[in-house]
Amino acid sequence: MIVGAGMAGVQTAVQLREQGWPGAIRLIGGEPHQPYDRPPLSKAVLLGRTDDAYADVSFDIDFGGLDVDLELGRQVTGLRTAERLLETEAGAVAYDHLVIATGAEAVTLPGSADLPGVHLLRTLDDAARLRPVLAARGAVVVVGAGWIGAEFTTAAREAGCAVTVVEAADGPLPGALPAQVTSYMRDWYEHSGAELRTGVAVRSIERGGVLLADGTHVPADAVVVGIGSRPATGWLESSGVELAGDGSVRADEALRTSAPHVYAVGDCASFPSARYGERLLVHHWDNALQGPRVVAVNIAAEGLADGEAESAVYDPVPYFWSEQFGRFVQYAGHRGEEDELIRRGDPREPAWSVCWMRDGLLTALLAVGRPRDLAQGRKLIERRAPVDRKAVADAAVPLKKAALQMNAADR
Numbered sequence: 331m332i333v334g335a336g337m338a339g340v341q342t343a344v345q346l347r348e349q350g351w352p353g354a355i356r357l358i359g360g361e362p363h364q365p366y367d368r369p370p371l372s373k374a375v376l377l378g379r380t381d382d383a384y385a386d387v388s389f390d391i392d393f394g395g396l397d398v399d400l401e402l403g404r405q406v407t408g409l410r411t412a413e414r415l416l417e418t419e420a421g422a423v424a425y426d427h428l429v430i431a432t433g434a435e436a437v438t439l440p441g442s443a444d445l446p447g448v449h450l451l452r453t454l455d456d457a458a459r460l461r462p463v464l465a466a467r468g469a470v471v472v473v474g475a476g477w478i479g480a481e482f483t484t485a486a487r488e489a490g491c492a493v494t495v496v497e498a499a500d501g502p503l504p505g506a507l508p509a510q511v512t513s514y515m516r517d518w519y520e521h522s523g524a525e526l527r528t529g530v531a532v533r534s535i536e537r538g539g540v541l542l543a544d545g546t547h548v549p550a551d552a553v554v555v556g557i558g559s560r561p562a563t564g565w566l567e568s569s570g571v572e573l574a575g576d577g578s579v580r581a582d583e584a585l586r587t588s589a590p591h592v593y594a595v596g597d598c599a600s601f602p603s604a605r606y607g608e609r610l611l612v613h614h615w616d617n618a619l620q621g622p623r624v625v626a627v628n629i630a631a632e633g634l635a636d637g638e639a640e641s642a643v644y645d646p647v648p649y650f651w652s653e654q655f656g657r658f659v660q661y662a663g664h665r666g667e668e669d670e671l672i673r674r675g676d677p678r679e680p681a682w683s684v685c686w687m688r689d690g691l692l693t694a695l696l697a698v699g700r701p702r703d704l705a706q707g708r709k710l711i712e713r714r715a716p717v718d719r720k721a722v723a724d725a726a727v728p729l730k731k732a733a734l735q736m737n738a739a740d741r
Contacts, residue, residue, distance in 0.1 A: 331358065332358065332429040333429065334598070335359025335360075335400070336359075336365065337368070337615060338431040338598075338618035338619075338621060339359070339365070339596070340357070340365045341623075342622035343396065344396065345622045345623045345626035346626045347396050348623075348626065351629065356399045356423075357399065358401045358402075358416075358418070359404070361402065361454070363388075364402070365389050365391070366387040366454055367387050371387070372485060374386065374387075375458070376451075376460055376461060376482070378465065384454060384458070404420060408565055408566075409569035410569070410570075411571060414426070414428075427592075427593070427629050429592075429625055429629075430566070430594040430598060431594070432561075432598050435559060435561075436452040436556075436559050437559060439557070441534070441535075445535055448552075451478055451556060464485065464486055465489070466551065468491060469493075469550050469552075470492070471496060471540045471550040471554070472493060472494070473553065475497035475501075475503065475526060475528070479495060480652065480655070481652060481654050482554055483495055483522070483524050483654075484653070484654045487523050487524055493523075493524040494525045495524055495525065496530065496532060497528045498528075498529070499529070500529050501515075501528055502519070502526065502528070507696065511671075514677035530546070531543040560576075560577050561577045563598055570588070570589050571589045571592060574609065574611075576600065578600040579594035579598055579600070581594045581601045582601070583601060583641075584624065584641040585601060585621060586628070593625045593629065595624075596618040597612075599621070603645050604645055605647070605664075614649070616648070617646065617648065620644075621644055623642070624643070624644040628641050647664075647708060647712050648661075648663065660696070660697045660704040663693050663695055663707075664694055665686040669687060670686065670687045672684070672685045672722050673723070674700075674723065674729075675700070680699055681698060681699030681700050683695060683725070687719065687722065690716045691717065692710050692717055692722070693711065702729075706729040709730070710730070715734070717733055718732050718733075
């Protein structure tokens with residue numbers, strides 16, 4: 331049984347069949363819609379590039395042909411691991427193996443959830459409700475200059491809306507990237523025609539606008555809150571499944587949880603990374619795509635006698651991308667605070683990259699309009715290939731040529 335019908339849950343079902351799992355598969359989703367992909371929500375769906383907001387985002391998967399039973403619009407309420415029972419609003423359901431893939435939920439501003447004109451952007455219904463907001467071309471305040479805030483601002487400016495972005499931190503993408511990098515991204519907002527206000531928090535959302543902590547009132551026809559997300563794991567309290575301090579399901583390197591026969595994958599699960607020496611919680615599409623194969627392999631292996639099969643281990647190089655302000659932004663790896671930052675190219679130009687190094691190895695890479703850097707750098711990170719720092723810093727040198735030891739096939 332799989333709880334969660336997003337990318338992680340759907341791919342777990344697909345991978346179970348790929349691995350030859352012969353048993354029944356039930357996929358339970360809280361939303362009533364056919365399982366769908368999330369990246370188009372902040373782009374094509376918002377801008378009305380399809381006549382139907384629900385079109386062209388559903389996964390092209392034949393669930394019937396895979397013999398996967400879809401149970402949509404069904405909310406889970408709890409879990410009794412000792413009895414192997416999943417509790418739902420429609421009653422308890424027994425399971426042999428359970429995969430928790432409930433993803434993440436948007437963080438809201440206190441007291442704003444039921445206010446008219448206040449929106450989130452996490453689900454297909456959220457995007458559908460925002461379409462007429464953009465079509466009206468009114469004034470919009472975006473709370474939060476993170477990835478979602480930047481992508482929504484891009485769409486809103488393309489639609490002709492006046493946009494003010496309010497960020498409590500001193501710059502965009504706080505926590506995601508250091509100020510030495512994001513300081514150059516401030517201009518992206520200005521050049522798009524959006525106003526970015528940083529270093530000031532929202533005191534309250536009022537009728538007709540937003541009141542800031544400094545007393546400024548910013549008028550708005552609509553407010554979009556994009557201040558982050560958290561694992562959707564509240565239903566697991568007192569379940570016997572251990573949660574980490576950040577609310578994620580605490581999975582091991584095989585994506586097993588603390589409860590027997592229960593796995594966790596995707597945005598709701600954190601896992602130990604031997605590659606980076608710490609526990610990671612990755613809220614991105616690629617993580618939800620790649621993790622399910624490990625879960626499926628390990629569930630299939632449980633059926634072998636005496637548990638002789640070796641567990642598959644999940645230790646990826648995290649990857650994500652964002653399309654904002656006419657730029658394709660990609661990131662691979664995981665940087666530490668002590669890692670050395672190395673620039674490739676001028677960040678005032680349309681295309682540039684930033685690398686991070688530690689002990690002669692690449693640990694992470696940000697590429698703006700340089701997809702070749704991303705592809706080559708990601709391979710170097712995956713291989714743990716020692717690199718020449720001077721070559722890394724020279725934007726004219728392909729990153730693959732920065733490797734100190736190269737196979738003929740890589741040249």
